[in-house]
Amino acid sequence: MAMLDVTPQANGTAPQAARKPRSHARMAWTAFMAILRRDIVVTARDFIPFLLQVLVQPLFFLFIFGKVLPNLANSGTSSGFGNTFTVLLLPGIVALTSFTTALQGVTLPLVLDLGFAREIDDRLQSPLPVSLVAVEKVVFAAMRGIIGGTVIFPLAYLILGNSFQVRTDAIPQLIGTLVLVAMAGATVGLTIGTLVKPEQISLLFALILTPLLFTGCTYYNWSGLSSIKWFQIVTLFNPLTYGSEGLRKFMMPPITVTTPAGPQSFTIPTLDAQWIFLGLGVAIVAFFLIGLQTFRRRVVS
Amino acid sequence: MAQLTDNAIEVIDLVKHYPKAPVNAVDGVSFTARRGEIFGLLGPNGAGKTTTIGVLTTSVVPTSGKALIMGHDVTADPIGTKQLIAIVPQQSNLDRSLRARDILTFHAAYHGVPRRERNARADALLAEMGLADRAKEKLTRYSGGMGQRLMIARALMHSPAVLFLDEPTNNLDPQSRLFLWERIQQMNREGLTILLTTHDMLEADQLCQRIAIMDHGKVLALDTPDELKKIIPGGTSLELRVALPQPALVSATGTAREESGLLTALRALPGADKVDEIAADPNDPAQEGITRYRLYGQDAGTLTAPALQAVSANGGELRDLHLARPSLEDVFIYLTGRNLR
Structure with missing residues (x-):
């Protein structure tokens, strides 16, 4: 059979012996970068579907909450409510999109892979510690989250028009916060993805994602909750709260409202920077460590 | 130096107890596979074959005992071990997000095979497995036998020293099965040590130079097929x-x-x-x-x-x-x- 002819390249063990022995650290680094490249290649090939997946939800949020509802509110009273709401909504949408894009980038593939597809086996059998496979998932998902959050800006500019107002004097802080939000989403995603079984996926959306979205201070600012104290405290357990508030802090310009006494300028209060970074930092470290632990338990028995 | 050992695989008093399980999945298994040997683990489902392979391929941590691949302690040095081995599992675990050829080249990239070498190797192996004209496809229209051949090609991409085949011809049509048997013997002639599990007697008899018969986590007998048959009185x-x-x-x-x-x-x-x-x-x-x-x-x-x-x-x-x-x-x-x- 011609098919059985051996080609020199496909020859047994000879090249193995010829290859230079490499240190474990070097092998692991090479494997890690190749696995990361695999994820980038796969996502880049399906970049348009990826963008659609990321953008459709925020597009409607921005249009309805940032354009339609403020117009309805303003038509009666001509107050500054609509404008104010849009200004505090946009950072919330950026945070939410970045967080959930990162989270889903880890959770869904992991649930399926660890559940039955086992497509991850090839990477687990690569010469690197299995924990690094989880680390790669987090790194790549965070990259997805950063891209997801970033593409909201031009989208919002197109939809909101004049109501698009973003501070330009805190760009480094803004970028730093966005990175942390994406990392928080990715680490939370790692923990969820290693805990949820495939048959529980529908529960995942109902019981985990929905509460996460609505208690994350995305559609309201934290200080605005002062009249519902218990709920204000609940939101502090959601890492997304710190992300939304953080982006608010570095995105919202002072707002000018026309009053009978003339134009007045004010800033919407947010959580303090140290609480924002502490909240995000604790969430990232905690969920990363828990996720790594559960990941190891799922792949090595 | 450990590399100089004549044994490709050494398993010494291996025990694996899964939490909450009433009995040990692997219960004091010992065997040695020599370099260049096709070694078979034969036994019914639940005999402990897959768990044994799991330990040897670093995905199962043994409760006690020791396993060595080319002299490397599997538990102490999983990274070094993974570089030496390849696995063809029972069920397809091919990366369905990738096209067939990419599955091979990425696998080699994970193992640090340089780009030119991995491209050449992928093309050679795809041709050898009769998959050259389907190399750019995703796996949606691949048959079970084609997937199996692709998994074998993938396993060979990083030139392992030991190949693990877990129930390789399970669920294969007779033609694919014969093709696979010939491939296994071919790879073995090229110097690859192969450990295969099977519950197919004929397969074990045809392929394996030595066989360990396993049941309930224990090795009942270990010898060449001919010697094993002499266990039966009379003949x-x-x-x-x-x-x-x-x-x-x-x-x-x-x-x-x-x-x-x-x-x-x-x-x-x-x-x-x-x-x-x-x-x-x-x-x-x-x-x-x-x-x-x-x-x-x-x-x-x-x-x-x-x-x-x-x-x-x-x-x-x-x-x-x-x-x-x-x-x-x-x-x-x-x-x-x-x-x-």
């Missing part, structure tokens, strides 16, 4: 398929007495060293009401006439009679008293 066996009268309608205990009556009679035959009654496969309607008896002896042929007399004396009706040199299946039945499946 020939006589198999009878008998339809017994059906007083089962009267009572279940009555049937049991009837059957053991014939069994006792057969055991009493002079020259029958061992007689087994093998339960019929409950899933096979053709076997309903049929009982198989297997008689082992120095010259089982001489048992034919008295055995037939015993059958009719017990009211049975002979359906089939078969005189055979022992196969590995007979060895397994001899060792465990039951069928492989």
